[in-house]
Amino acid sequence: MERRQFMAGTGAALIGAGVGGTALAKAGAKTLAKTRAKTHAFGIQLWSVAKQLESDFDGTIAMLAGLGYRELEMFGPYSFSDPRQIASWQVTAKSLGFSGSGFYGRSTAQLNKLFRSHGLRVPSLHTDLFTLQTRMGELAAAAHALGATYVTLPSLPADHRQTFDDYKRAADMFNAIGRDAARHGVRFAYHNHGYGIVPVNGVRPLDTLLSATDPKSVFFELDTYWTIAGGADPKDFLTRYKGRYRMVHLKDMRGNHRFAGDGGGASDWIAMFPHLTYLGDGSLDMKGIIDVARHTGVEHFFVEQDRADDLMVALKGSAAFMQKLGYR
Template identity: 35%
Template sequence: MNRRKFIYSSGMLAALSAAPAVLSAAVSGGIKPARGIQLYMVKEDMERDPAGTLKQLGAMGYTQIESYGSDKGIFWGKTNTEFKKLANGYGLNLVSTHYNPCTLAEFDRLATQAAAIEMQYLICPWLGPQKSIEDFKTFAADFNKRGAICKKHGLKFGYHPHDYPYKPLNGQLPIDVLLAGTDKHLVDFEMDIYYTVTEGADPYAYLRNHKGRFKLAHLRDVLRKRLPAGSKEESACDMGEGIIDFKKFITAGQDTGMRYFFVEQSRFHHETPLQSARKNAMYLKGLR
């Protein structure tokens, strides 16, 4: 399934600039999060050489990975245990995966495989814009069912919102409907800081007002000079080259229960995806 043919939609950034400096007092010398990466960022490299790509990511200092529903499956043509062994050999822990649309029965089988290798999360990555807010209420009910399946297997379920859940629909925001309609004990969320910011939402308000719901995050920056609205390319850039204060965001996330942080760049400026992955790894390593 082709998940990422998105058109950049510009949004007001006033909420970001007006956000409070921190949500709570930061602990001096706070714990840096483990460096994670979503494998979709290096999808072409993974398709050509999964083992070689994982080896390079491990050498860059990444320790956690998030997979996705590739043409070879979330385990890249291997069994769950084979892929775990391969990743672990390069110092990488498979924490979570995005999955392709599937029935509840298929999802249950996937949860069985994930639980067997001690993964933490199965995450819905994409619902797409809908015609009615009622569709998102239906999705919320489905998420609760999948969350119950994950709980049965000792896993957790999550949803990864992109830009469209922050766009008003029938006078409401889909992201608010999904947060309100899902059981906090069964459904977590994976914030993409890039989309939250570019859609004009306040990421800190969401972290504060829904404490404990956003347990994971995707990390990429927003260009200071953004592309025009409707551009075919997203205004994304490597961390530290745009407007987002990642030290502030990571601190706020950790203060409100966020545990996993995955780099996922989508636009590459005179560099390859692996070069971007290395640059972002070094940026995270240098955070103080």
């Protein structure tokens, strides 16, 4: 059982101003580009508000934008996803208390209109292994329609990580998926969980995934919480593999806790959920992690709140923390 299966006007005037206006427009574009380069946006993985999206999609998106979130990472399955994943989701949804996913019945045109009205961007789409292997064309088309760069695998299925050799084969598989993604004009990324961090014969499987994959076509998304729970230091991974991590999931932890096992099963995850909290309310060096991430090539920061005693308090708290650091 995978974790998520378990868990419950100015520009127009310039353009119309003739030759002189064109020059001004170009100058304005350069200024805007410089401004954006200095302004670091932060976002949220929509899994954090999955139930709220199902009951009030437009209102939830407006709420997130109002809190200051500027980037969204979506999760599948989507209408075009591999039928096996759609069938699996239908079974899983019964235990989650909601069934909405992907675009929640909306077209990419409808999503674009809504997101743009709130100043929101979609850099990444989480998806599944089946869809990455069999539906890359459809997945990439959706990504292009939304302006997304990354198609991201949120977890490695259990049957692909039973042995160290499984991880070696996974690296080969990731290289193939990465090349296919590049052919379709998108980038493939893998999001780590806590498994693969405990050494096997002195070698961490996650190190194999990083070292045996092509840095030109396979990228990574670091999860702060699960990395810590697995017994590793996020700053160490970010530094040693500079340029490989392009996205980060930000989560804080109350106290200092580790998996009882290797982080590969539900019992390990269940034991860790009570310690999850919002940014700045826990004990992790979130500012330090974010600073290292920024200086080692990370492009996107997504808050992810798998659970919360009070979701609105958590969402507001994490947004306030990021804004205090200068992210807008």
